[in-house]
Amino acid sequence: MKTRTLIALMGASVLALTGCSASETQTEQLTSGVDEAAKAAVPQEIRDAGVINVAVDYPYPPFEYQDDAGEITGLDIDLAYAIGEKLDIPVQINKQPFDSVVASLQANKNDIILSGMNDTLERQEVLDFVEYLHAGFAIAVPAGNPEGISDELDLCGLTISSQKASTSGDILRDLSEECTSAGKAEIQIHELATTNDGQTAVQAGNADAFIGDAPIMEYLVATAGDGSTFELVDFADAPKGFEPVYTGVGVLKDEGLTEALTLAMQSIEADGTYDALLEKHDLKQYRVESIDVNLAEK
Structure with a gap:
């Protein structure tokens, strides 16, 4: 295991947490900046912790993978950074096997899942999904x-x-x-x-x-x-x-983060970042009509 730190630009400090890859820090701002409503909706427990831990299983291109330089990139990685900017809090990307990403939230190891996860009614029994793709x-x-x-x-x-x-x-x-x-x-x-x-x-x-x-x-x-x-x-x-199914940011129900994530993602859509990132990763054809929550059909 190596120490990996992936910090959103708007975060004030660099936090070293245990991860599974080389250390790097985000240096490029992706969005228009902090969304005050989204920031205010962050639960105090998360604010006190000073970081949002993000469960990611890679390689899973174009969502998350290592480029030729060994850096972790992809749509989900960029979205994690963008969420951090909107919420004014650092994000930590943690490599997590896909079959244990939900368990990692339940064990308080991670706070959200950004790993190309499809929204299903079965998963909705435990998770809320802030949808960002329809494919x-x-x-x-x-x-x-x-x-x-x-x-x-x-x-x-x-x-x-x-x-x-x-x-x-x-x-x-x-x-x-x-x-x-x-x-x-x-x-x-x-x-x-x-x-x-x-x-x-x-x-x-x-x-x-x-x-x-x-x-x-x-x-x-x-x-x-x-x-x-x-x-x-x-x-x-x-x-x-x-x-076709929806793909979303996964978060445990009743943990208080759904509102903050939804506001952050809606702000990312409103300022043009969402469309820019879809174009960057050649995923525009899978755009959702608008950012929303739990769209899996009953």
């Missing part, structure tokens, strides 16, 4: 699409990899039930720890395809082998990916 799921296959996958039911009988504890695993289980209902073979679901593991499984021939959030799959296809290793299955009627 579906996409399927990456080896270049040339050797299995001839053209729709979801073409996955029947195949081995498909996905990230453990992610919504994509639930999607596969639902599709597998559709397969068996149609008299076809069930999907062999290969759930792995990280998106990189899922990619490797396909490249090694241990899986026929890899499913994940559309932004992740697009990035994978564009960058792996300089764009020559994978291709996306084209769903012409689903430009945002099939079965």
Whole structure:
């Protein structure tokens, strides 16, 4: 373990906390500055602690990943900094395995989740989500699409990899039930720890395809082998990916941070930072109509 400090510009001091990567400090202001209403809504306990701890599981590009210089970057990292600026409080990015991000909030290790987390009704039993993306799921296959996958039911009988504890695993289980209902073979679901593991499984021939959030799959296809290793299955009627869901900043219910985060994110939208960051990370097509809370459909 190394010490990592990622501090929002508006914070007055540098706090060294235990993290899992090299130390760095934000030097560029992203937003128009402090939002007084959002700042006033920060619970006193958080204000007294002097930092907001953010649970992030990387690599998960373009949300969070290490660039060529080894620095952590991505949409979620920028949003964390921007939230810190609006709330006038430093933020600490803590690497946390995705399957334990909620538990890390419950154990008071982290305060919020910014890790490309999809809003689901099941997760809403514990968390509030301040939504910032609306995207579906996409399927990456080896270049040339050797299995001839053209729709979801073409996955029947195949081995498909996905990230453990992610919504994509639930999607596969639902599709597998559709397969068996149609008299076809069930999907062999290969759930792995990280998106990189899922990619490797396909490249090694241990899986026929890899499913994940559309932004992740697009990035994978564009960058792996300089764009020559994978291709996306084209769903012409689903430009945002099939079965679109909302992605949001996760925070425990009744912890008092939901209002502050919502006001901060709405201020980030109002001053143009939100659109600028989406453009920076090539995610404009997944913009939400407006920042809101808990939009998963009942």
